[in-house]
Amino acid sequence: MTPTSMPDDPSGPAPTDEEYGALRASAALWAGTSVLITNALGQVLVQHVDYLETCLLPGGAVDRGESPAHAASRELHEELGVTAVVDRGLGVDWVSRETMGAPPALRFPGELLHVFDGGTWDDARIGAIRLPESEIKAIDFVEPARLPDLMTPRDARRALSALRARVNGAGAVILENGVPIAPGVLDRAGTLSTPRPRDHAALHRGPVPAGLPVGTCSGWLFAPDGRVLLLLDPDTGLAALPGGPPTPADDGDVAATLVRTAAEGAVAHLTDPVYVGHLAEPDAPCARVRWAAALTGLGPAVEAGYRCRRALATPEQAVQLFDWGPQTADQLTAVHEARQRLGLPRAALQALTELALPVAWPSTGPHPTVQGSG
CATH class of the missing domain: 3.90.79.10 (Nucleoside Triphosphate Pyrophosphohydrolase)
Structure with missing residues (x-):
């Protein structure tokens, strides 16, 4: 076995496979996934769930042995009753233990949360949504600027960063607690944080x-x-x-x-x-x-x-x-x-x-x- 990285101290003997595996396991993070979906007006789909006061994007935990993309497709089916292939990433967010505010009993170690592009859904596809009997109470399509009012700060930052990455069109971005480590012009300007003026004139x-x-x-x-x-x-x-x-x-x-x-x-x-x-x-x-x-x-x-x-x-x-x-x-x-x-x-x-x-x-x-x- 050739480890991808070694302990910082090179002077000691090389670790055994068991030692190296234990070292890496001690630094393990949770893995999660979410999907950004918009309608034709550019409004974002959010879910009202029965276990939180705040809203979420569709998504959830990545199961053991499951890829993040497969998890995203599975969650769309479980939460919205929609079968969809999810194959475009918008961001990967490193969620620190400190920002989560999780109770000590949860032993939250931090998380890598993958944000995927669910695309723009037309009225027919939206009409095909079927919610499960529990967990998802309702969905809404909301203006991007409303996300901070409906979601936790970290979730809103992540969703807005992912939406800006979609508009920017340069591929997925790396985030730390929802903030891009290399912000583009839309991030620097805070675009989509303020309600877009409605102008539906022909x-x-x-x-x-x-x-x-x-x-x-x-x-x-x-x-x-x-x-x-x-x-x-x-x-x-x-x-x-x-x-x-x-x-x-x-x-x-x-x-x-x-x-x-x-x-x-x-x-x-x-x-x-x-x-x-x-x-x-x-x-x-x-x-x-x-x-x-x-x-x-x-x-x-x-x-x-x-x-x-x-x-x-x-x-x-x-x-x-x-x-x-x-x-x-x-x-x-x-x-x-x-x-x-x-x-x-x-x-x-x-x-x-x-x-x-x-x-x-x-x-x-x-x-x-x-x-x-x-």
């Missing part, structure tokens, strides 16, 4: 009706690789598209409004604005215009006094940070049609890139040169 492709004033202009601003610029509020973590309201200086030119507000609010420089559409509720006093445009660069954020974090994301990643309701798919379709008119490629899934420093892009070509942080 996108109208036609021009703004005569007599309806424009309240704001915002833009899907594309880098040459097909990703778009997002702004993350430093206080709330809320995501926004660059833009702002018109002023008399724009002289009624809403394309000029986009160019001006992108420069003022994001230090972003762009060209070739393409009209995407406008949003307006039936009784709204104004229209909110959406544009698409090609980015040519970003200025020095710190010197300009800019506060928000700037990040590049695919359009599909971006919409997960908004609550646009059933209209999300229509808006994505319109955005990709505008991207094609700009002659830009569809972005490949990759981790969000924070743009903390100036960026200069060529006017053509699919590969940006980014001076920022991941």
